Amino acid sequence: MTRSITERLAAGVVLGAEGYVFELERRGYIKAGPYVPEVVLDFPDAVRELHREFLRAGSDVMVALTYYAHREKLRHIGREDDLEAMNRQAVRLAREVAREGDALVAGNVCNTWAYDPGDPATHDAVRAQYAEQLGWAVDEGIDFVISETNDYLGEALIALEVIQGLGLPAMVTLASTQPERTRDGYDYVEACRILAGHGATIVGLNCDRGPYTMLPLLARIRETVDCAVAAQPVPYRTTDAAPTMESLHSEGVERVFPLALEPFGCTRFEMASFAAAARDLGVGYVGICCGGAPHHVRAMAEALGRDVPASKYSPALELHPILGTAGAKHAADVLAAWNVVG
Numbered sequence: 648m649t650r651s652i653t654e655r656l657a658a659g660v661v662l663g664a665e666g667y668v669f670e671l672e673r674r675g676y677i678k679a680g681p682y683v684p685e686v687v688l689d690f691p692d693a694v695r696e697l698h699r700e701f702l703r704a705g706s707d708v709m710v711a712l713t714y715y716a717h718r719e720k721l722r723h724i725g726r727e728d729d730l731e732a733m734n735r736q737a738v739r740l741a742r743e744v745a746r747e748g749d750a751l752v753a754g755n756v757c758n759t760w761a762y763d764p765g766d767p768a769t770h771d772a773v774r775a776q777y778a779e780q781l782g783w784a785v786d787e788g789i790d791f792v793i794s795e796t797n798d799y800l801g802e803a804l805i806a807l808e809v810i811q812g813l814g815l816p817a818m819v820t821l822a823s824t825q826p827e828r829t830r831d832g833y834d835y836v837e838a839c840r841i842l843a844g845h846g847a848t849i850v851g852l853n854c855d856r857g858p859y860t861m862l863p864l865l866a867r868i869r870e871t872v873d874c875a876v877a878a879q880p881v882p883y884r885t886t887d888a889a890p891t892m893e894s895l896h897s898e899g900v901e902r903v904f905p906l907a908l909e910p911f912g913c914t915r916f917e918m919a920s921f922a923a924a925a926r927d928l929g930v931g932y933v934g935i936c937c938g939g940a941p942h943h944v945r946a947m948a949e950a951l952g953r954d955v956p957a958s959k960y961s962p963a964l965e966l967h968p969i970l971g972t973a974g975a976k977h978a979a980d981v982l983a984a985w986n987v988v989g
């Protein structure tokens with residue numbers, strides 16, 4: 648019997664891994680722009696493989712790839728008829744791989760782009776989209792639900808209600824794309840406090856911010872709420888001047904987000920440091936979002952003191968032909984050239 652999300656949080660840090668959409672786009676299976684996970688039906692093996700890579704890297708949770716698999720988005724790309732099949736298949740794939748280890752399966756919903764705080768009709772439409780997606784997910788078998796990338800507290804609260812109606816633990820995280828506040832005007836910390844007050848099991852932030860600009864907000868959230876806190880940053884070097892991946896810019900590049908972010912990528916070491924820093928702050932669910940890849944996750948797992956299946960192939964640079972101890976002696980001239988400071 649696998650332990651529940653609440654049991655795992657009580658015992659220590661839960662390691663998550665996301666970034667499926669960006670990574671599968673990079674691999675040629677998802678179209679940038681709409682970012683709809685058609686891959687779930689078109690190339691299920693590609694999804695299975697990435698789940699397996701994250702599992703081997705130490706992720707405790709397999710997140711069903713239903714991000715943007717909601718009616719609003721599928722209508723845009725003319726695949727509304729595939730909605731149910733895509734949602735069901737995504738959960739099946741996550742479950743199948745979760746069973747290869749000891750991972751939990753998370754259902755997943757996100758911002759719908761249909762929500763308008765001033766228009767109650769849109770609230771009903773959002774609720775209906777979440778209800779149908781999560782109804783299929785529950786049918787296929789999930790352990791809890793992650794509602795993520797929420798721009799509006801109001802929309803996040805609708806997701807929370809739907810999840811609670813299904814009797815499942817809810818992890819609700821906000822997209823902190825603006826400097827201070829959700830798009831409906833709530834300070835991010837206050838929004839997390841409200842979500843916690845409404846009974847979310849885990850609250851926090853995901854996506855948009857890199858470790859450097861997410862940690863200060865996390866510290867304030869941790870001080871404010873009593874429930875578990877989640878942190879899933881993007882592995883990009885965001886700064887005070889450009890606090891989100893969307894605001895990063897580079898000389899001579901018209902737009903860095905979303906397709907030219909590589910020069911800003913965090914190394915595995917930076918993500919390992921983030922994982923340790925988040926744990927030290929008291930963050931209970933530590934993960935990664937868009938841009939995340941298995942090498943980051945393994946380094947994060949190891950920073951949390953774990954030995955995971957992929958640790959079998961963790962670096963052993965002492966065995967490198969040049970950098971290793973033997974190489975340093977026999978190829979001193981090569982190493983000297985590598986060490987020239989330009």
Ligand SMILES: [Zn+2]
Pocket residue numbers: 666853854855881936937
């Ligand atoms: Zn993301």
